[in-house]
Amino acid sequence: MESPNVSSHASLRGNAQTLFERIENFLDASFGGADNPLRHLGALGLYFLWILVATGLYLYTVLDTSIEGVYSSIGWLSQEQWYLGGILRSLHRYASDAFVLVMMLHLLREWAFGRYYGFRLYSWVTGVPLIWFAYISGIGGYWIVWDRLAQFSAIATTELLDWLPIFSSPAVRNFLAPDSISDRFFTVVIFIHIAMPLMLILGLWAHVNRISRVDYLPSRRVMLATLASFLVLALIKPALSDAPANLALAPAEIRLDWFILFIHPLTNITSPAAVWAFVFGTTILLFALPFLPHPKAQPIAVVDAANCNGCSRCHADCPYEAVTMAIHPHKPGHKIAVVDPDLCASCGICAGSCPSSTPFRSQQRLVTGIDMPQQPVDVMRQQLEAQLAKLGGTTKLVVFGCDKGADVRGLAATDTAAISLICTGMLPPSFIEYALRSGVDGIVVTGCREGGCDFRLGMAWTQERLAHQREPHLRGLVPQDRLRVVHASRSEGEKLAAAVKEFKARLATQLVASNRPPAYSRRKIHHG
Ligand code: HEM
Numbered sequence: 001m002e003s004p005n006v007s008s009h010a011s012l013r014g015n016a017q018t019l020f021e022r023i024e025n026f027l028d029a030s031f032g033g034a035d036n037p038l039r040h041l042g043a044l045g046l047y048f049l050w051i052l053v054a055t056g057l058y059l060y061t062v063l064d065t066s067i068e069g070v071y072s073s074i075g076w077l078s079q080e081q082w083y084l085g086g087i088l089r090s091l092h093r094y095a096s097d098a099f100v101l102v103m104m105l106h107l108l109r110e111w112a113f114g115r116y117y118g119f120r121l122y123s124w125v126t127g128v129p130l131i132w133f134a135y136i137s138g139i140g141g142y143w144i145v146w147d148r149l150a151q152f153s154a155i156a157t158t159e160l161l162d163w164l165p166i167f168s169s170p171a172v173r174n175f176l177a178p179d180s181i182s183d184r185f186f187t188v189v190i191f192i193h194i195a196m197p198l199m200l201i202l203g204l205w206a207h208v209n210r211i212s213r214v215d216y217l218p219s220r221r222v223m224l225a226t227l228a229s230f231l232v233l234a235l236i237k238p239a240l241s242d243a244p245a246n247l248a249l250a251p252a253e254i255r256l257d258w259f260i261l262f263i264h265p266l267t268n269i270t271s272p273a274a275v276w277a278f279v280f281g282t283t284i285l286l287f288a289l290p291f292l293p294h295p296k297a298q299p300i301a302v303v304d305a306a307n308c309n310g311c312s313r314c315h316a317d318c319p320y321e322a323v324t325m326a327i328h329p330h331k332p333g334h335k336i337a338v339v340d341p342d343l344c345a346s347c348g349i350c351a352g353s354c355p356s357s358t359p360f361r362s363q364q365r366l367v368t369g370i371d372m373p374q375q376p377v378d379v380m381r382q383q384l385e386a387q388l389a390k391l392g393g394t395t396k397l398v399v400f401g402c403d404k405g406a407d408v409r410g411l412a413a414t415d416t417a418a419i420s421l422i423c424t425g426m427l428p429p430s431f432i433e434y435a436l437r438s439g440v441d442g443i444v445v446t447g448c449r450e451g452g453c454d455f456r457l458g459m460a461w462t463q464e465r466l467a468h469q470r471e472p473h474l475r476g477l478v479p480q481d482r483l484r485v486v487h488a489s490r491s492e493g494e495k496l497a498a499a500v501k502e503f504k505a506r507l508a509t510q511l512v513a514s515n516r517p518p519a520y521s522r523r524k525i526h527h528g
């Protein structure tokens with residue numbers, strides 16, 4: 001039986017997922033899936049990181065790392081060279097705030113959608129240290145300015161560190177005497193501020209290492225819009241230094257950056273012990289999360305040597321780099337697909353890409369090159385044929401959908417067949433032609449919006465296959481007006497139902513107006 005902790009975690013996660021979906025659907029209405037920032041948080045984070053690196057390189061060129069020069073060299077940027085250095089400084093600051101914000105949202109979203117265990121364990125576990133790198137670099141960045149805020153943050157951080165039993169004498173003493181800060185201090189701070197982003201970049205390389213066709217950058221419109229907002233902020237509220245640090249005075253009122261320096265007020269209202277419990281507790285919890293009980297793993301893709309011709313399409317389409325090509329054991333000069341069980345997401349996209357997955361084959365039992373044991377292509381054909389045999393009415397439809405998107409099963413009716421797949425990317429386009437040739441009037445293919453596919457690329461590949469841009473593509477002679485693609489996420493069942501109804505009505509009018517039989521007249525096909 002599930003423990004109460006496990007079930008309350010599941011319901012908290014479920015609520016968070018519903019909240020994300022609602023906000024995403026709302027933003028989709030204004031921006032569309034491709035430009036919806038919530039659907040591309042990882043890519044946005046990478047983009048902000050490049051802004052940070054580019055602006056940081058310029059700031060570094062003017063930085064004087066001596067104790068006398070550090071404050072004035074940064075101040076010079078904002079006062080004398082406000083039109084370039086000042087703007088770049090502000091961009092650096094706003095991009096760092098935006099970076100930590102999208103990083104935390106990305107983490108929350110991956111958790112809310114349950115993307116932290118199984119084949120995603122690697123991406124999750126490599127993501128956790130990135131949070132440390134980002135915050136250490138961010139806090140250190142404020143110290144470089146060496147103003148009152150830097151002094152406050154340095155003292156507050158060392159007080160926190162002093163609480164840990166790692167230093168023999170309290171490090172905070174270094175900040176209590178006016179002559180205790182040396183040039184070496186700034187060299188160390190700058191080293192940390194630069195080393196951490198390098199670790200971050202290295203960590204990010206590992207983070208996306210097992211993913212193919214990574215979403216490296218958001219759409220051009222999103223990049224321009226976010227850059228423009230940073231520029232506007234830089235002009236109306238430029239990043240400026242506080243008064244210079246003065247160790248003879250205790251820092252008075254300070255303007256905090258709540259995105260990066262929130263840890264200091266948190267220490268003030270709680271205690272160093274509570275803050276460390278929060279920091280280490282959260283880190284341990286994040287690392288432990290993938291190992292808590294979660295739904296059983298689904299069977300992985302299985303290759304059938306006799307039906308694999310080594311075309312590599314499954315290798316090209318797999319979103320998780322799980323398919324490699326090896327020497328075929330029985331066909332000299334040919335290759336064979338090999339699935340890595342640790343990487344396979346059980347998405348079925350490879351089955352949709354295999355040329356052997358065509359229902360037109362006359363085998364009694366359809367065996368394809370790469371298949372999913374939980375929903376083999378042969379079963380898909382059986383499901384389709386069973387439903388086709390029962391279809392009646394004047395305008396017959398088949399709806400192919402996805403277990404992760406809007407539920408299609410409820411759409412099944414006398415004149416509508418509905419088949420749900422593991423992922424829409426599992427649908428070989430030949431199934432569409434097969435259904436139309438069996439006397440169906442129209443086909444609806446539905447799946448998640450751009451950036452919303454649970455298996456990253458399922459819907460993207462489906463659309464390219466249907467648009468003749470990707471193999472295996474829908475044959476050119478299949479009439480496109482008999483096909484409707486509907487993007488509908490898990491919570492958009494009503495939207496899907498309305499689109500299906502509208503398509504059915506349009507097809508009915510079209511058929512009556514042209515007084516013609518379906519473009520594809522009924523043809524004898526195999527019924528296995
Ligand atoms: C430092 C900031 C981070 C950046 C820039 C970043 C970036 C990315 C990118 C670009 C992807 C690939 C998205 C795609 O192409 O579909 C990704 C995937 C992922 N990230 Fe992050 N990430 C960051 C931090 C984190 C953190 C802190 C976590 C959680 C601990 C995390 C968890 C994941 C997971 C689980 C995936 C895999 C998603 C999937 O397989 O569908 N990331 N990240």
Ligand code: SF4
Nearest residue numbers: 318344345347348350
């Ligand atoms: S089921 Fe998905 S993850 Fe596994 S090999 Fe096929 S395409 Fe790759």
Ligand code: SF4
Nearest residue numbers: 308309312314354369
């Ligand atoms: S797509 Fe099918 S035929 Fe091509 S390599 Fe993969 S399993 Fe073999």
